[in-house]
Amino acid sequence: METKIVFHIDFDYFYAQCEEIRSPELKSKPVCVCVFSDRGGDSGAIATANYTARKYGAKSGIPIVFAKKRLEERKDAVFLPVDFDYYSEMSEKAMKIMEGFSDIFEYVGRDEAYLDVTKRTEGNFNKASHLAQQIKNSIREKTKLSCSIGISPNKLISKIASDFQKPDGLTIVSPEKIDQFLESLKIRDIPGIGKKTEQRFVEMKLETIGDVKKLDVFTLNKVFGRKSGTYIYNAVRGIDDEPVKEREPSIQHGKIVTLKEDSKDYEFLLENILELCKEVHRIIKEKNQMFKSVGISFVQSDLSNKSKSKMLRNSTMSLEELEKTAEQLLKEGLESQTITIRRIGVKVSDLSESQGQRDITSYF
Ligand code: DGT
Ligand code: CA
Ligand code: CA
Numbered sequence: 001m002e003t004k005i006v007f008h009i010d011f012d013y014f015y016a017q018c019e020e021i022r023s024p025e026l027k028s029k030p031v032c033v034c035v036f037s038d039r040g041g042d043s044g045a046i047a048t049a050n051y052t053a054r055k056y057g058a059k060s061g062i063p064i065v066f067a068k069k070r071l072e073e074r075k076d077a078v079f080l081p082v083d084f085d086y087y088s089e090m091s092e093k094a095m096k097i098m099e100g101f102s103d104i105f106e107y108v109g110r111d112e113a114y115l116d117v118t119k120r121t122e123g124n125f126n127k128a129s130h131l132a133q134q135i136k137n138s139i140r141e142k143t144k145l146s147c148s149i150g151i152s153p154n155k156l157i158s159k160i161a162s163d164f165q166k167p168d169g170l171t172i173v174s175p176e177k178i179d180q181f182l183e184s185l186k187i188r189d190i191p192g193i194g195k196k197t198e199q200r201f202v203e204m205k206l207e208t209i210g211d212v213k214k215l216d217v218f219t220l221n222k223v224f225g226r227k228s229g230t231y232i233y234n235a236v237r238g239i240d241d242e243p244v245k246e247r248e249p250s251i252q253h254g255k256i257v258t259l260k261e262d263s264k265d266y267e268f269l270l271e272n273i274l275e276l277c278k279e280v281h282r283i284i285k286e287k288n289q290m291f292k293s294v295g296i297s298f299v300q301s302d303l304s305n306k307s308k309s310k311m312l313r314n315s316t317m318s319l320e321e322l323e324k325t326a327e328q329l330l331k332e333g334l335e336s337q338t339i340t341i342r343r344i345g346v347k348v349s350d351l352s353e354s355q356g357q358r359d360i361t362s363y364f
Helices: 014-022 024-028 064-070 084-100 125-143 155-162 175-183 195-203 217-224 226-235 266-287 319-334
Strands: 006-011 031-036 044-049 078-081 104-109 112-116 147-152 170-172 252-263 289-300 305-316 341-349
Touching (some): 006 125, 006 155, 014 031, 014 084, 031 064, 044 064, 064 078, 084 112, 084 125, 125 170, 147 155, 155 170, 155 175, 195 217, 217 226, 252 266, 252 289, 266 319, 266 341, 289 319, 305 319
Parallel strands (some): 031 078, 147 170
Antiparallel strands (some): 031 044, 104 112, 252 341, 289 305, 289 341
């Protein structure tokens, strides 16, 4: 069987990096991107933090109050609310570039993807290394984003490898290096192995992947059950035959603009909303897709977010329906609006392929 070459590409400190790109003055500061809960104040958790903030122990999943405590001495630390629409927009641009460099492209989530590049590299790891460098350069040039790439004959090892030298990493594990690469890594580095599984291994006095390799498949199956046991048995040996499956990130289409001036004036905002509707509709038409949900979003002058969406009765391609719905959402969104709005967006989701001449009126 010929050796496959699979890339796993993962953007570095993704949400926080997007914020740095939007506001370069943040680069020298600790930056935490926060999911503020509805309860107000500082309740909520950190979605991610840049590497400066991580040095102080501020990281994904911890409460915002803890992060603020840990960063107490850094008076310049910045805590920003998440702006998913903006991150999606950045992600989409970078994903398009990656897709262009792949034989098979599998979108995993906003910040990661697998690429099968076996054909275009002719299974040659040297060529693969050049290709990866080219992808990094192209993404950086067009979006300013940095990413880390893992290269190996399968998804499992590439995923581990992309995480091996972050940020801006490039880790190549050719077939003959697999054992050596895995040997000294922590068991926890295997995707899917969480705290609980790790704890069981600690109890068995096993710490590295090399240690676990000493266990036979029967022991692993007995301790973890057949499914997990077999997975672990193969994973520690670098065995994984999951193919890269074509998958595109077409979950939604959206457009967002920064307004000429911050405002909460209905007429002014409506004008912008209608313009965005036209742009979003252009994408939908081009892709021959129908949508069933419409959403609008505001980034308010204090950088907090607000969004509203509505599910339609039927899927449609109609610009008129898109505009009507967005207009209605805008009216609702502006009720009790106190602060002005800085950026405004429109998106459609719950997409489906339009199948031929279903209903001629739904095309316009
Ligand atoms: P890294 O280690 O440089 O890849 O850093 P990130 O931030 O890219 O980490 P990753 O790849 O695990 O996650 C990608 C994005 O997913 C991250 O920018 C924010 C989001 N995320 C990750 N963990 C959490 C979490 O615990 N809560 C929330 N709300 N979001 C998270
Ligand atoms: Ca990442
Ligand atoms: Ca990731």
